[in-house]
Amino acid sequence: MRTTDGAFAARGQIAVTGNSAVVDQVETDQAHQRRGLGRLVMHGLTEAAAAQGATAGVLGATPEGRALYETTGWRVLAPLTSALRGPDPH
Numbered sequence: 001m002r003t004t005d006g007a008f009a010a011r012g013q014i015a016v017t018g019n020s021a022v023v024d025q026v027e028t029d030q031a032h033q034r035r036g037l038g039r040l041v042m043h044g045l046t047e048a049a050a051a052q053g054a055t056a057g058v059l060g061a062t063p064e065g066r067a068l069y070e071t072t073g074w075r076v077l078a079p080l081t082s083a084l085r086g087p088d089p090h
Helices: 037-051 063-071
Strands: 010-017 020-028 056-058
Touching: 010 037, 020 037, 037 063
Parallel strands: 020 056
Antiparallel strands: 010 020
16 A cells, blocks of 8 residues: 555555465554554455455464454464574674
């Protein structure tokens, strides 16, 4: 989604494979948060996935995004932990 002047406002993407859909990179620009754009993006992604035959979806949520997903009908099945293998980046 872009503003009337073409600036980024909100986005997301979905990949469908068989009857499953994976939601990824849902984000709303900070200047446009709390206006329902995230909900609109999720609704559009859900409709697109259903139109392609998906009956189930999966996503990894940040703590900030979790509230949005839960208000759009998603539920937590398991917590997600970030991990990095390799040299300490600090």
